[in-house]
């Protein structure tokens with residue numbers, strides 16, 4: 300009895316494993332398939348259409364002129380010219396599925412519509428081609444996806460043709476089809492950065508309006524210089540590396556170690572331990588009004604010199620001279636020559 304049960308269980312287990320492997324492999328091979336060779340959106344594929352059901356984008360033009368006009372300026376409209384996309388569904392039908400029945404039977408239900416689809420469902424359609432690219436294959440783990448923000452909350456499926464270039468009293472730079480006739484909005488964004496992001500993240504606008512700030516509102520850098528909207532492994536959708544440091548040292552190269560003498564919080568906790576990365580009321584975008592307040596939050600030892608033999612007693616904080624820590628500890632981000640960061 301026991302052995303029969305065991306055999307049965309083993310066989311069942313085996314099947315489960317095979318099934319699991321097959322499923323995982325199937326899904327993965329779809330996900331990592333190169334962007335350019337992935338044939339069609341999953342919905343289009345599911346309708347088990349044959350080639351004759353596809354009529355090409357030109358056939359849609361007459362009745363959906365607006366969509367066609369926008370679309371024809373996007374990179375999506377150029378797929379048909381690429382060798383890899385020969386004989387595959389391109390154009391409108393790569394997202395909407397085959398269009399013959401819709402046109403011949405004049406039936407609006409005989410075409411894939413996204414009207415009643417959720418942001419997640421729409422995103423799946425896009426990801427059927429886009430998940431292969433490193434920048435996007437983490438989208439499903441992003442805070443955006445989890446909060447029901449989909450691709451078309453930021454991107455216009457057909458390329459934007461009109462949208463505001465100014466918000467409030469600040470003139471933001473915008474590269475768009477109206478400023479540059481004949482070109483599509485960059486990356487098919489609905490609205491240029493940073494307006495796009497600020498439309499949902501109003502708090503960030505206040506932060507970047509603080510006296511000391513990164514010049515995002517002025518157009519000198521973008522939110523996406525530091526964030527990947529498509530998610531990733533970092534906290535707060537930051538680009539690259541632990542503690543969001545790599546993103547900072549991309550521009551602030553002099554802060555990039557390794558140094559012979561590292562200041563531990565920088566390597567371990569990152570720049571945001573001491574700086575407000577968007578903006579601050581304090582000089583150098585520091586988290587505290589006075590530099591020493593910042594230092595003393597960690598270096599309580601210097602207030603008790605007898606407990607910390609390495610700290611000279613003149614660190615007493617009743618004298619102005621010793622309050623300005625970075626007058627002496629100049630290389631606060633790390634030094635190659637002095638363990639107490641003097642030079």
Ligand code: HEC
Nearest residue numbers: 354358359362363391392395398402407410411412413414
């Ligand atoms: C002869 C005119 C005609 C042609 C050609 C045509 N359509 Fe339509 N289409 C319509 C009409 C009418 C509707 C229903 C009214 C509406 O929603 O605009 C519609 C609806 C749609 C919808 C649904 C809109 C929604 O979400 O409710 C989509 C998507 C669509 N068409 C895509 C296409 C595509 C892709 C093509 C080319 C393969 C195409 N159409 C060709 C007339 C046409």
Ligand code: HEC
Nearest residue numbers: 356359363366367370375390391393394413414421451456
């Ligand atoms: C990259 C995928 C994609 C392509 C390519 C595409 N569409 Fe769409 N289409 C969508 C999505 C997604 C929506 C839903 C509306 C939205 O979220 O912007 C939509 C909506 C529509 C609608 C409903 C009205 C509207 O604008 O919301 C029509 C009609 C339509 N598309 C026609 C077309 C035609 C015609 C083409 C080709 C010229 C085309 N689409 C190409 C994804 C696509």
Ligand code: HEC
Nearest residue numbers: 334335339340374393424425428450451454456485486487
């Ligand atoms: C049929 C496959 C396919 C589908 C479905 C698809 N895309 Fe694309 N998309 C591509 C390819 C291929 C490119 C060009 C890639 C390149 O040049 O790197 C592209 C380019 C883009 C670009 C870059 C445009 C630029 O100007 O650089 C954006 C943004 C984009 N797609 C968004 C979307 C969104 C949003 C959806 C869903 C509504 C979607 N795509 C659906 C294949 C697809």
Ligand code: HEC
Nearest residue numbers: 422425426429438443448449450452453454486523527528
């Ligand atoms: C929160 C807003 C947001 C969402 C959601 C979003 N994107 Fe983007 N996307 C951007 C911005 C901003 C850029 C331009 C800056 C950059 O490359 O990061 C961009 C760039 C792109 C590009 C061009 C990348 C390149 O290297 O040229 C593609 C392709 C793209 N997005 C596809 C998608 C797809 C597919 C989805 C959904 C799975 C999506 N995006 C969701 C904001 C968004």
Ligand code: HEC
Nearest residue numbers: 493496497500503513515521522524525535537543571576
């Ligand atoms: C100089 C790099 C940089 C720029 C530019 C930047 N961010 Fe950030 N942002 C960060 C870092 C780093 C964090 C994580 C901060 C932390 O941990 O204290 C963050 C955090 C955030 C958060 C999470 C805030 C929270 O309290 O959880 C949001 C939302 C955000 N940024 C949106 C934006 C928007 C919108 C823009 C453009 C208007 C933008 N960021 C521009 C670096 C940047």
Ligand code: HEC
Nearest residue numbers: 442443446448452453495496499522523526528534535536
């Ligand atoms: C349609 C609304 C919308 C747009 C547009 C949008 N976001 Fe978000 N974003 C959200 C929501 C909702 C969340 C999750 C809740 C929160 O943290 O506020 C979020 C979260 C974030 C976070 C925090 C992630 C975390 O781990 O806490 C960052 C960073 C961020 N967005 C950056 C951006 C950037 C950069 C842009 C522009 C390219 C942008 N967002 C555009 C709605 C939006």
Ligand code: HEC
Nearest residue numbers: 512513514520524546547549550570571574576582583584
């Ligand atoms: C795209 C380039 C870029 C990135 C990425 C970047 N910065 Fe900056 N940062 C600048 C520029 C340019 C300035 C100075 C000019 C100004 O006032 O905007 C600046 C100024 C600063 C200042 C103030 C300097 C002063 O003298 O007042 C601090 C602090 C700072 N950045 C920290 C950071 C941190 C922390 C990060 C990562 C979260 C970061 N930066 C990411 C470009 C960048």
Ligand code: HEC
Nearest residue numbers: 544547548551554564565569570572573574583590625631
């Ligand atoms: C332990 C706290 C601390 C950490 C962590 C920290 N900083 Fe600073 N940073 C400071 C202090 C304090 C100043 C002001 C120095 C002064 O008063 O001269 C400063 C000044 C700056 C300045 C402007 C002056 C200069 O030296 O160029 C930049 C830029 C800067 N930091 C970038 C960064 C970056 C990038 C990181 C992460 C790699 C980082 N900081 C991490 C404390 C810190």
Ligand code: HEC
Nearest residue numbers: 562563564572590593594597598624625628631638639640
């Ligand atoms: C987030 C906590 C934190 C902050 C803020 C901080 N430090 Fe440090 N600092 C440390 C740690 C941890 C070490 C390593 C201590 C060790 O190795 O025993 C260190 C090391 C040092 C050293 C090297 C001497 C030693 O004990 O190795 C000096 C000097 C120093 N810090 C000065 C400062 C100054 C000046 C400031 C303010 C600008 C500051 N620190 C801000 C945590 C901090």
Ligand code: HEC
Nearest residue numbers: 591594595598601609610611620621622623624626627639
């Ligand atoms: C007048 C110059 C000066 C000022 C201002 C100053 N220090 Fe120092 N600090 C020193 C000297 C000198 C040493 C001993 C360095 C050594 O041992 O090589 C030292 C040592 C330290 C050490 C321990 C280093 C070790 O090797 O153990 C810490 C931590 C430290 N200082 C933090 C601070 C903080 C925080 C402030 C601001 C409140 C500050 N210092 C202000 C000159 C100064």
